[in-house]
Amino acid sequence: xxxxxxxxxxxxxxxxxxxxVVDRAxxxxxxxxxxxxxxxxxxxxxxxxxxxxxxxTRSLEEQPPKGMTVREHVLRIVYQELxxxxxxxxxxxxxxxxxxxxxxxxxxxxxxxxKLARYFQRKGMRVGVICADxxxxxxxxQLHTLCxxxxxxxxxxxxxxxxxxxxxEGLPAMSGNEVVIIDTQxxxxxxxxxxxxxxxxxxxxxxxxxxxxxxxxxxxxAADQARRFHEAITIxxxxxxxxxxxxxxxxxxxxxxxxxxxxxxIGSGETSDDLERFEPDGFISRxxxxxxxxxxxxxxxxxxxxxxxxxxxxxRGKFSLRDMYQQLEAVNRMGPLKQIMSMLPLGxxxxxxxxxxxxxxxxxxxxxxxxxxTSTELDDPSVMGSSRIHRIAIGAGASPEEVRExxxxxxxxxKALKGVRGGQGKFNMQxxxxxxxxx
Amino acid sequence: MFEGLRARLQKIQxxxxxxIAKTASPADTAPQDPAVSGTGPEERDPSLxxxxxxxxxxxxxxxxxxxxxxxxFELEMILLENDVALPVTEEIIQRVRADLTGRRRKIGExxxxxxxxxxxxxxxxxxxxxxxxxxxxxxxxxxxKILFTGVNxxxxxxxxxxxxxxxxxxxxxxxxxxxxxxxxxxxxxxxxHAGRLGIKVIQHQAGADPSAVLFDTVQYAEAHRxxxxxxxxxxxxxxxxxxxxxxxxIRRVMKxxxxxxxxxxxxxxxxxxxxxxxxxxxxxxxxxLTKADMDQxxxxxxxxxxxxxxxxxxxxxGQGYDDIIPFAPTRVVDELLGVSA
Numbered sequence: 196x197x198x199x200x201x202x203x204x205x206x207x208x209x210x211x212x213x214x215x216v217v218d219r220a221x222x223x224x225x226x227x228x229x230x231x232x233x234x235x236x237x238x239x240x241x242x243x244x245x246x247x248x249x250x251x252t253r254s255l256e257e258q259p260p261k262g263m264t265v266r267e268h269v270l271r272i273v274y275q276e277l278x279x280x281x282x283x284x285x286x287x288x289x290x291x292x293x294x295x296x297x298x299x300x301x302x303x304x305x306x307x308x309x310k311l312a313r314y315f316q317r318k319g320m321r322v323g324v325i326c327a328d329x330x331x332x333x334x335x336x337q338l339h340t341l342c343x344x345x346x347x348x349x350x351x352x353x354x355x356x357x358x359x360x361x362x363x364e365g366l367p368a369m370s371g372n373e374v375v376i377i378d379t380q381x382x383x384x385x386x387x388x389x390x391x392x393x394x395x396x397x398x399x400x401x402x403x404x405x406x407x408x409x410x411x412x413x414x415x416x417a418a419d420q421a422r423r424f425h426e427a428i429t430i431x432x433x434x435x436x437x438x439x440x441x442x443x444x445x446x447x448x449x450x451x452x453x454x455x456x457x458x459x460x461i462g463s464g465e466t467s468d469d470l471e472r473f474e475p476d477g478f479i480s481r482x483x484x485x486x487x488x489x490x491x492x493x494x495x496x497x498x499x500x501x502x503x504x505x506x507x508x509x510x511r512g513k514f515s516l517r518d519m520y521q522q523l524e525a526v527n528r529m530g531p532l533k534q535i536m537s538m539l540p541l542g543x544x545x546x547x548x549x550x551x552x553x554x555x556x557x558x559x560x561x562x563x564x565x566x567x568x569t570s571t572e573l574d575d576p577s578v579m580g581s582s583r584i585h586r587i588a589i590g591a592g593a594s595p596e597e598v599r600e601x602x603x604x605x606x607x608x609x610k611a612l613k614g615v616r617g618g619q620g621k622f623n624m625q626x627x628x629x630x631x632x633x634x
Numbered sequence: 635m636f637e638g639l640r641a642r643l644q645k646i647q648x649x650x651x652x653x654i655a656k657t658a659s660p661a662d663t664a665p666q667d668p669a670v671s672g673t674g675p676e677e678r679d680p681s682l683x684x685x686x687x688x689x690x691x692x693x694x695x696x697x698x699x700x701x702x703x704x705x706x707f708e709l710e711m712i713l714l715e716n717d718v719a720l721p722v723t724e725e726i727i728q729r730v731r732a733d734l735t736g737r738r739r740k741i742g743e744x745x746x747x748x749x750x751x752x753x754x755x756x757x758x759x760x761x762x763x764x765x766x767x768x769x770x771x772x773x774x775x776x777x778x779k780i781l782f783t784g785v786n787x788x789x790x791x792x793x794x795x796x797x798x799x800x801x802x803x804x805x806x807x808x809x810x811x812x813x814x815x816x817x818x819x820x821x822x823x824x825x826x827h828a829g830r831l832g833i834k835v836i837q838h839q840a841g842a843d844p845s846a847v848l849f850d851t852v853q854y855a856e857a858h859r860x861x862x863x864x865x866x867x868x869x870x871x872x873x874x875x876x877x878x879x880x881x882x883x884i885r886r887v888m889k890x891x892x893x894x895x896x897x898x899x900x901x902x903x904x905x906x907x908x909x910x911x912x913x914x915x916x917x918x919x920x921x922x923l924t925k926a927d928m929d930q931x932x933x934x935x936x937x938x939x940x941x942x943x944x945x946x947x948x949x950x951x952g953q954g955y956d957d958i959i960p961f962a963p964t965r966v967v968d969e970l971l972g973v974s975a
Contacts, residue, residue, distance in 0.1 A: 234903075235903050237902030237903050240711065299925070299928060300925060300928075300953075301787030301789055301898065303786070332825070332826030333819035336823075337819025338818075338819070339818075340818035340819060341818050384928070385927060410787065412785075412901045412904040412905065414902025415715055416717065440871040441908065442902070446902055
């Protein structure tokens with residue numbers, strides 16, 4: 196997720212770190228690399244130009260504060276300007292509210308509606324959903340199925356063609372709920388009739404929040420589209436979807452710049468739980484190749500009792516089979532390993548691609564094998580000899596080869612995690628700069 | 635679509651012409667010079683000598699790299715702003731530059747002609763050929779099996795319905811295989827589309843193996859002598875190994891004649907990444923670009939067509955069944971550059 200943008204930015208910053216003196220040429224080179232990286236990430240060309248101009252003038256004109264090297268000074272400016280570009284997170288209050296979803300066709304409004312319902316439900320709110328998509332065949336069935344999976348009530352009528360009427364009838368029907376989410380049909384800026392329709396829906400619903408759903412892959416179009424939606428119903432929050440692909444979500448930044456609304460959520464998967472609150476600091480950190488511990492912790496607290504994965508032990512390089520077992524157990528609830536790893540502050544370390552290629556069925560097998568191990572074996576895998584492997588294989592109904600494969604996987608994970616020191620806790624500017632400086 | 639890009643391209647054409655014409659004016663006065671300046675300047679600057687010689691003997695002059703540098707940078711920005719991916723933009727610029735610089739121009743020759751042909755050549759070069767589905771279906775052994783792939787939310791199911799309607803209108807018989815057994819509501823969606831179009835859908839229950847569904851669809855088509863099988867699939871991201879393996883299995887089981895990759899025209903740089911991944915794992919014979927009506931620019935169309943190196947078959951331009959147009963590269967380029975075809 197966003198790793199490509201991270202890599203290109205890191206390359207750009209690395210170049211600067213190699214310089215002994217930060218002169219005009221070095222800054223210009225950095226800015227040029229930044230421009231390329233951001234444009235590749237679909238950030239609006241005009242925004243990129245503004246950003247690079249600001250970085251250039253500030254780096255060359257501002258005096259670096261005492262005790263800070265010129266290089267650190269430039270990095271700090273780059274970071275601050277990036278934070279500016281990303282904007283702050285949109286507010287989400289746990290209070291009775293009506294939310295209106297808007298967005299282009301196929302951006303993921305319906306899926307996100309279900310995810311949002313799940314989010315508020317997990318926070319202990321009563322949620323109801325209204326399906327105002329009267330156009331796309333199967334839209335009601337889709338939302339209805341998703342809602343019944345998470346036990347949320349869903350109002351709609353696949354036979355009714357008038358979206359306004361559904362909203363008018365749906366609001367009183369859903370009045371018993373604290374949070375009501377209205378899913379709408381996909382529409383784009385050039386469809387005047389549909390834009391009028393959403394204006395009318397907003398008139399009826401007078402929704403407290405109007406959130407724009409943006410596909411992470413959306414390109415330079417994002418700015419125009421967002422502007423039109425903003426003119427129509429004043430967008431006050433942006434949700435980026437499909438962040439589990441390779442798209443970098445730069446288009447959403449254009450939408451943020453257009454609407455002056457913050458990003459509220461990020462969607463990154465196909466199940467109803469794959470929704471994260473947006474953290475600007477974390478977003479930037481990930482961009483720069485720094486892990487975002489905060490998002491992981493927040494998520495871990497919610498999905499499990501809190502102590503299952505001992506992040507700190509892992510970071511100290513102490514990683515036993517037991518830790519791995521807990522990790523695998525948590526995987527189902529927390530999403531794929533790569534997603535978890537991307538949230539750990541692993542700095543600039545590269546994790547071998549093979550480590551991620553373990554499929555979920557394999558994970559299942561690994562857990563069964565580990566169930567057949569003794570405590571000693573789990574805590575100290577080095578005692579494992581061929582007779583122990585044989586015993587475990589028989590106990591788990593697996594072949595000794597599978598047990599060995601598991602041990603190989605464990606070694607790979609351990610190796611990857613080892614050497615990850617420092618960078619604990621929150622984003623630490625000073626430490627990050629040292630890291631860059633050391634490159 | 636394409637209107638934005640068209641306006642900007644026509645403007646840049648103007649700038650290029652201006653710059654080239656500018657180099658022409660000082661050169662025009664050059665013929666009187668050689669006699670006056672003698673050998674001095676010619677020894678210092680041999681390129682001037684050759685330039686002058688060419689001018690005198692052939693009545694031609696060179697277009698230098700410097701003349702086109704600035705407008706080319708502007709062209710690059712325009713292409714980027716119009717969602718043409720970075721590598722593709724660079725290639726177009728490269729082609730135009732190679733085509734224009736060092737080129738001799740006859741004094742009488744029109745500047746416009748040179749510029750337009752350079753731009754046209756470059757864009758046509760990256761756009762590739764179109765793809766005529768009707769001819770393919772007519773000439774191919776029946777049933778023609780067409781598999782639709784792509785990431786989530788690009789409009790595969792809608793496209794399947796549109797293509798079905800297009801083929802039916804043109805006198806082919808069609809059956810649809812409901813291979814999206816994963817997404818909630820997908821079966822209902824394709825059912826309604828098919829019902830409206832009066833086309834048979836083969837489907838199993840939700841969660842079934844898509845390969846089995848599509849295999850049955852092919853069997854049905856063979857038994858009923860149907861011309862074309864359109865196989866819908868669930869959207870999947872190219873970085874999901876399991877889902878890509880599933881697609882691979884579908885391909886093995888139903889043996890499609892044509893694999894059509896569906897993506898949206900509004901996608902940014904990622905379009906290139908995923909197109910490449912799909913092409914690598916399951917292959918693609920043709921491309922359908924959807925949501926082209928959202929975008930007046932249409933740059934992604936150029937990028938994707940170029941990256942896959944496969945012809946664009948259709949453009950999706952709206953929500954109705956008829957909102958699909960066969961893609962003809964020469965027509966698009968001529969329209970972009972304002973050449974009356």
